[in-house]
Amino acid sequence: MMKARLALLFLLATPVMGIADEIPLDPFSGLKMTGDWQIVLGNCIACHSPKLITQQRGTREQWLQMIRWMQKKQNLWQFTPEIEDRILTYLAEHYPPRDDQRRAAIPRDLMPPNPYAPPTQEPEDAG
Numbered sequence: 001m002m003k004a005r006l007a008l009l010f011l012l013a014t015p016v017m018g019i020a021d022e023i024p025l026d027p028f029s030g031l032k033m034t035g036d037w038q039i040v041l042g043n044c045i046a047c048h049s050p051k052l053i054t055q056q057r058g059t060r061e062q063w064l065q066m067i068r069w070m071q072k073k074q075n076l077w078q079f080t081p082e083i084e085d086r087i088l089t090y091l092a093e094h095y096p097p098r099d100d101q102r103r104a105a106i107p108r109d110l111m112p113p114n115p116y117a118p119p120t121q122e123p124e125d126a127g
């Protein structure tokens with residue numbers, strides 16, 4: 001009986017393994033259990049699902065902008081510079097931009113004409 005319980009406990013406590021990089025995932029939040037993940041856990045899931053974080057990707061700068069946006073618009077509290085640095089390092093390292101996430105924007109001159117654009121002024125006839 002005791003053994004079975006221990007085995008069950010062990011099973012429950014075994015984190016799900018991340019497929020790509022073998023970093024174990026926290027079964028509760030899905031965060032990669034490495035580095036300062038617990039700081040992120042403690043500061044980033046009070047208002048929304050951790051999936052919002054684990055599905056997101058970004059450079060350090062992009063993550064910083066998301067944090068600034070939440071601080072400005074969503075009542076996210078201020079972090080000390082040290083904590084902010086740790087959060088950003090964790091996020092940028094483990095949730096960096098992905099190749100398959102989004103294609104690069106098409107250059108303007110390769111875009112098809114926009115049918116809803118106001119009529120453009122033809123260049124003035126010089127003469």
Ligand code: HEC
Pocket residue numbers: 040043044045046047048052053056066067070074075076077087091
């Ligand atoms: C005080 C509340 C609060 C906390 C704490 C919070 N967020 Fe958010 N966050 C929000 C709200 C509100 C949204 C918008 C949710 C929505 O669109 O449904 C959001 C959206 C996001 C998004 C999606 C942004 C997008 O462009 O779609 C990400 C990623 C995110 N948060 C990451 C974080 C991270 C990382 C932390 C910790 C540093 C954090 N959040 C902590 C309130 C919070």
